Amino acid sequence: MTVTHEVFNQPAPLADVNLFETNRPLQAALAFNAPGLDTTALRELGALAGSAEYQTHARLANVFTPQLKTHSRVGQRIDQVEFHPSYHALMRAAVGAGLHGAAFAPEARATGHAHLRRAAGFMLFTELEPSILCPISMSYAVTPALQGNAAIYGDWAPQLTSRAYDPALKVWRDKPGATMGMGMTEKQGGSDVRANTTHAEPAGEDAWGRRFVVTGHKWFFSAPMCDAFLILAQTASGLSCLFLPRVLPDGSLNAIAIQRLKDKLGNKANASSEVEFLGASAWLVGEEGRGVPQILAMGTLTRLDCALGTSGLMRQALSIALNHTTQRKAFGKFLIDQPLMKNVLADLALESEAATALALRLARAFDRPDDAHEAVMARLLTPVAKFWICKRGSHFAQEAMECLGGNGYVEEGGEGIMARIYREMPLNSIWEGAGNIMALDLLRAIRKADAAAALAHELAPAKGMHPALDHLAARLPLRVEEMATEMEARRLAQDVALAVQAALLAQTAPAAVFHAFCDSRIGGHWGHSFGSLSAGTEVDAILARALPR
Ligand SMILES: Cc1cc2nc3c(=O)[nH]c(=O)nc-3n(C[C@H](O)[C@H](O)[C@H](O)COP(=O)(O)OP(=O)(O)OC[C@H]3O[C@@H](n4cnc5c(N)ncnc54)[C@H](O)[C@@H]3O)c2cc1C
Structure with a gap:
């Protein structure tokens, strides 16, 4: 074969790396x-x-x-x-x-x-x-x-x-393990599930309690091969939560017709379907007519997973960007040694570490339901983390992709992992309650819990460590107490997220990370795109911590 050129300066992929030990x-x-x-x-x-x-x-x-x-x-x-x-x-x-x-x-x-x-x-x-x-x-x-x-x-x-x-x-009963899904969203409404038209008629009682016969549809019904689902349907008392198995206790298939699978932007390995219930059997879970709070006990933890998932995707995108820029040269230097690329990568590293810190701090709250402070933080930080981390995801993925230049945009039979991340990113922000719904949920959380005092307590360990954080932390509990209007809900969710992230970084990250985060995200020394940290930022220290090796 005629040799036209030598292939060089193309980085080796990031593989066979222990993702825990390098994080x-x-x-x-x-x-x-x-x-x-x-x-x-x-x-x-x-x-x-x-x-x-x-x-x-x-x-x-x-x-x-x-x-x-x-x-x-x-x-x-x-x-x-x-x-x-x-x-x-x-x-x-x-x-x-x-x-x-x-x-x-x-x-x-x-x-x-x-x-x-x-x-x-x-x-x-x-x-x-x-x-x-x-x-x-x-x-x-x-x-x-x-x-x-x-x-x-x-x-x-x-x-x-x-x-x-x-x-x-x-x-x-014949299976060693089982999986479950959920069905809330219908054609006419997903955020406002009160619009659900799927209805359930009582059909007696058995070992699993009150049985209903369900007729209707779900417009989004992911992982339809799960063994059972919690769904919402209208009964005589209003919207109720029902347990819907795919196979009934007598071994027959339940009357669930999978109409088609969604053709999605990303999330390709997962099947998301549209279904119809043709007189399917289901059993009441919780109180009849109180289906929304009942199923939201599930929604709370899937929202935690949205924040965790986006944090994981950010870390993956950052690692791939660092792997690439430490091997690829342009204008006589490795990309990671070019000052402006350092700025971009360090900025992404700050965002990634802050997301990790907030998502895991939220997870801790679910281990301590009997602790009053942790219970308030679980309620408060679930919408905050879901809103802010997931909202940052797509912007993050675009910038990380750009670090790879044209290679980042190429799929090549699924080998282009960065392209896959980019297509996946918007999803965690949409499902399980889109951004506005999360911000509005924060307002509800504030109304119910002693949020201002809990927030002040949460931020206290970072007091005196950065003037911009002190300024924000001093005003935030008051803003929470005075209650934002719906128009201001996103801004409040953002500011609570940034303050809690900064307070966590003060306790978990090196000073270079904490100060750069506060200077940029809270102190205003930042532009509207990644890569606009101010000139004195300790980018080398930030990058050394972030490297995936
Ligand atoms: C791939 C995928 C899989 C899914 N899987 C499932 C599943 O398994 N089970 C399931 O039940 N659902 C599932 N969903 C549905 C998902 O949860 C909904 O799409 C989502 O909750 C939004 O509902 P909607 O699509 O009806 O949009 P809408 O409710 O019409 O909302 C549209 C926009 O309006 C905003 N909005 C709504 N109300 C207000 C308001 N009062 N003020 C300001 N803004 C508002 C929302 O934030 C959103 O941005 C899935 C979705 C996707 C994309």
């Missing part, structure tokens, strides 16, 4: 939230999630997307989704690592850090493949809501907490 901000956040935490399992997961072998599974699961089979060859309705074997390999790994309901197993709860440890694992796995984490997240989050029906929870808890993954469509 200093993650380790610092864990040490802060749970000093002395046993991280053995996280190290193991970090090795798996960073391995070339599992990166290949992630690529294949995204390239060979789920396929819907509505009917068998001979015309029977089967309503099944077929996945590539790599999807199942990823699911098996995530369940095996306990990222689904295992955090609710008695032995995990006894550690006192079940949610925090699982949160760190969820972040690490997101760096491998985020879309399969949709059913994993729902299977984690469902427990507090499902406990509203003790009989069903008693029957299903062993499968939901088990580390065995079984994708078969079988009656739950």
Whole structure:
């Protein structure tokens, strides 16, 4: 073959790296939230999630997307989704690592850090493949809501907490493990679920309590191969939360017709469907007519996962950008040694570390529901973290992609991981309550809890460490107390997020990171794009901490 040129100056991909051991901000956040935490399992997961072998599974699961089979060859309705074997390999790994309901197993709860440890694992796995984490997240989050029906929870808890993954469509009692999803959104409304038209008629009572027959649809119904779902439907008393298994206790298929799979921007490995309920059987969970607060017990934890997931994606995008710029030369220097590129990368590193700190601090709150301060922080910081971290995600991904130049924009059969991250990023901001809904939820949280005092308490450890933070922290509790209007809700959510992130960095990060974060995000020494940190910023120290090796 004629040789036209030598290929050089093309960086080697980031592979076979332990994602836990190389993530200093993650380790610092864990040490802060749970000093002395046993991280053995996280190290193991970090090795798996960073391995070339599992990166290949992630690529294949995204390239060979789920396929819907509505009917068998001979015309029977089967309503099944077929996945590539790599999807199942990823699911098996995530369940095996306990990222689904295992955090609710008695032995995990006894550690006192079940949610925090699982949160760190969820972040690490997101760096491998985020879309399969949709059913994993729902299977984690469902427990507090499902406990509203003790009989069903008693029957299903062993499968939901088990580390065995079984994708078969079988009656739950014959399976070693099970997954669950949720169905709220309908065509006419997702944020305003009060508009739901799906209705449920009473059909007697059995071992699982009050049974209903459900007729209607769901416009978004992700991971339809889950074993069961919590859904909302109108009953005589109003919107109610119902448990809807795919296979009924007698082994027959429930009357759930999968109409089609969504053709999505990203999140390709995950099947998101549209479904119709044709007189499907479902059982009441919680109080009839109180379905929204009941299912929101699930929504709270999936919102935590949105913040964790975006933090994981930020870390992954940053790591890929650092990996590239430490190997690629332009104008006689490695890109990372060019002053303006240093500014961009350091700015991204600040954002990534702040997201990690806030998301893990929030996760800690769920380990201590009996602590009054932690309970307020869980309520307050869930919408704040979901709003702010996820809102920053797309901007972050675009800038990280640009660090790779044209290569960042290329998919090449799924090998272009940066392109996959970019397509995934907007999703965590949209589902589980879009940005405005989160900001408005913060206003509701403020109304109900003693938020101003709790916030002041949370920010106190950073007092006197940076004038801009002191200025913001002094005014924030007052703004919270005086209650922002709806028009101001996003601004309030942003400022609470920045203040809490800064206070956390004061306690977990080197001074260079903390000061640069406060100077830029709070003190105003910053432009409207990444890469506009002021000239005196200690970018080398910030980058040394962020490097993924
Ligand atoms: C890939 C994917 C998978 C999904 N999977 C599921 C699933 O498994 N189960 C499920 O139930 N749902 C699922 N969803 C649906 C998702 O949760 C909804 O799309 C989301 O909650 C928004 O609802 P909507 O699409 O009806 O938009 P709308 O409710 O119409 O909202 C549109 C916009 O208006 C804003 N808005 C709404 N009300 C107000 C207000 N009062 N003030 C200011 N702004 C407002 C919102 O913030 C949003 O930006 C999925 C969505 C996607 C994209």
